Amino acid sequence: MKKVKEENHKEAEMKVQVAVGFHRDIDLLSSEQKLIVGHNCFLDLANVYNKFIGPLPATPEEFAVSVNKCFPHIIGTKILLNTNSMLQNRMKRSRKSLAFAFTSFCPQIATGSRNNDLVSLSHVKVDIEVGDSRSSSWNPGGKHEAGYDAFMTGCIFAQLCSDLGINFKLHESSKQLALINEILQKYVNRLYLSWMHGDDIDLNTGIKVADSSPSHSLKKRYPKILFENIVIIWGFPSKLKASEVRECISKVFGPNSVISVFHLDAIAVFVLYSKTELVSDFLLVRDTLERGDGAILVLHPLATYTFLGWYIMKLENVAI
Template sequence: MDVTRHNFREVFEHVERTIADATFLAIDGEFSGITNSAFNTTNYDSPEERYYKLRHNISDFLLMQFGLVAFKWDPDEERYVSEAFNFYIFPFRSTTPGLPDRVFSCQSSSINFLSAQNFDFNKVFHHGIPYMRQQEELALSNSLNEKHMMRIQSFKSPGKNADLLNRDSKSPMGSPTMITDMKTQVFLEGVKDKIKEFLKTSDESDVLELEPCNSYLRKILFETVPTMFSEPLLLESRTTEKTKLRYLAVSRLGSDENRLRKQEEAKAKDDSSLLDAVGFSRVVRLLKSSEKLIVGHNMLLDLLFTVRQFIQPLPPTLDELKALVTANFPLIIDTKLMSSTLPFRELIPVTALGELHNRLHEKPFAFPTIVPPDKYRSNVNSDSNLHEAAYDAYITGKSFLGMLDFLASLKSQDAKREVFANMSSEIISPYLNKVFLMRSSDIPYLNMSGNDLCPSRAHVFHVQFPTAWKSGDIRTLFAPVSSAIYISWINDTQCFVSLLDKSQVRQVRNTLIKPGGMESNPYIIRTYEEYQRDVAGQSFTAPPWRPRINATPYSRNKVWRPNSSAHNSAESSSSYITNSSGGNETPKSSTSRKRSGEDAALPKPSSVRRISSTSNRIGSLDLEEPDLKRHRVIDAVSASVPVAQSKAKTDIPALAVSERRDEDMDNSVSTSKPADEMFEVPEWE
């Protein structure tokens, strides 16, 4: 069901009942963009860094379409019944002081992609459902209450009202607002003459509509008109249908009974306007109050957009975000992460949503009986519906049930019935509140209800170099130590280099790391620990000071740095390292130039191997790809570390990635390693 602002009010109660009756819910969002290029993400971001970057990268964009599908278990028929809602969303426009006239951005690649999927932008811009955060709702509510109190004043005896207004007023017409210009006084005299004429010829049912005017003149009229006439009058602010200009309507109050009725009608109208303005945020609050399990696919961006747009601005630290997410959505499951873990990783080679859904239709998988939503019954398995938020939410929930059926089948038929009816089953507990973290080499997920993985990165080095350097120069630099390296680009002048053989770390320290800066050397090599401490660490871990973001437009070749000489002072500032060429080339174009077309020669994934959950190498996928949520490219280096390293202790099965070398891997080096080797990760709670 498509839901716009025109049918939202009549559909809301049905949505409320559907959420209350659901066994679990599935969600998906479509956005006007996914990165403003403020920061470029890398394979070796810490969780705090990644959140910091994403928070700034999405700050300009809108969630324009929200898909919600409720799945309800029918124990008598032993089947799921699903119902889908496709909400079109657009900001509330208000002239109320203190409420934002929102400004947002569109990313051309995202808009082009949605256009290619026949996305209906007219439904968004013309018929989108408004929304408000709670603080904004409070501001509007206070404004309407003040308006209501002013209206009550106008219902009082006009003589007393006039005495009150005239007591200390210097205004010639009794308004507490000073009127000094002759033009305003002439305007008031003209309105007074119109109302006099209206009162001579009208009855209680008639309404006089004044000409549209600005907010200052409307304020003067609200204050002045009740004092001009002995008969009580009602003034209401209205908006023209076509031009959306605001004007005042004047009518007689008449008897006390009629006054009370009009007062109640006006208050009811204000309350209704407030509900309409809050709009879709009411649905998000229903999700919170229901405390139902919410399923998404690669849902980190869905969560960030939902929190920022409908609840409150994103907090500055990752820990605060986790607390906020768990307070509003205490039970979440990410099917992207679930499908990347044992036992699915050996059976599902590609975990993009469409491919995942198609693979689950094949053996050894099976779905429970699912009654699809009305809209999708005729072409329920057709890819033509992909990238419509409600359909994506539906196949996300369906894919979850397919994997759940497989897990339950490993136990018994009774276990299937139990898990389908009860989403608190221990079968799903390993996946709860863990959200897939894309493009991360060794941290596959964010744990929203606990500590994140903290893998050792002693084998990772941060390299700073001249703009002219390419990947070949970096391999040449490390060749005396190792030719088996993995390069993760930051920008034109910085990258991370990971050694595939950790035993070579000491050689790099002794051979390549030299004293002095770039004044004495063409490059600087830091350990990852030094990079976190000197360059990035203070930026993303809730320091007592707050870095100031430069107001000038960002280049994706900039790297944010704290001012180490002043970060302990009250005037801490931030500085930037910028590409010396001064160009606006993005990392996407610059790294493509550096890689010199090597992408085309990459072998396609051919097999899956068993490695630990912290040994993933997720491919270099630029965030400008419009279909970020669906077409994930898994990029792996088919090498690991010595067997002596210990396994990480986690409560989630190991992730699998395909054996595919990065473009910056020396193709001449054999990377064949035993399949049971693991990356070392400290214990975590």
């Protein structure tokens, strides 16, 4: 009976361990206060928080303070690239994607090259373990896969630290690196809320700073999004282009009524209006046409692409 109880106890422990799963890693990162490195990782942190810590707080400010209690040392490589003038000079200001940063700062790893022109003393050497094998190069075909994205982020961070003159050998731990190193201190716990507008937030205080270092071209291309100014339209013919939807609406409400139309997929778009009242006006006109008949349905611009057969909803009524 004692042996049976012991076996049952071991089996129960194994089930608990399986159920805990990746939560052990999250708890370990938190308890050890490891330096967390990411590339534009605000949403990644939000996902980790939601899955392993608790329901997401109602506001970004509350979230920042809460996540800081669990992970007190976080650094974003995109903050480094955008706010350090020396690093900016090595990249085109309009391109700060993870893949572009990887090929710019770690060309010898990105290409898997042993070329002496690429592998110099200024480049950090990275040993990669893949299963039981070990190599000094890496196949760059896995971009946009979680594991490879994490690998690229780690390589970029190591190279950026080297370029900034940070010596890892002087610090016993990543926690010590984040707390003591004067170069990194101004970048730790600052993350972008919006990569389009440059808004960033201080995770220590929850204070949000607008337009800290935005790209002018991105601001021009991506205007500020107001959710109350957006409607979702779906269920239209797949051959219909966003420009045709915009043209149709503009004929009724004016050329400046629509700021932009974004395709969600082949049969759905976001329509961003310049004014909140235009959303109500659009829904009212559509409702009026739906209840009408006769010549008005034939002549009205919104009837051109059979808007009446499409599904339309204000974005503020949708749970995201």
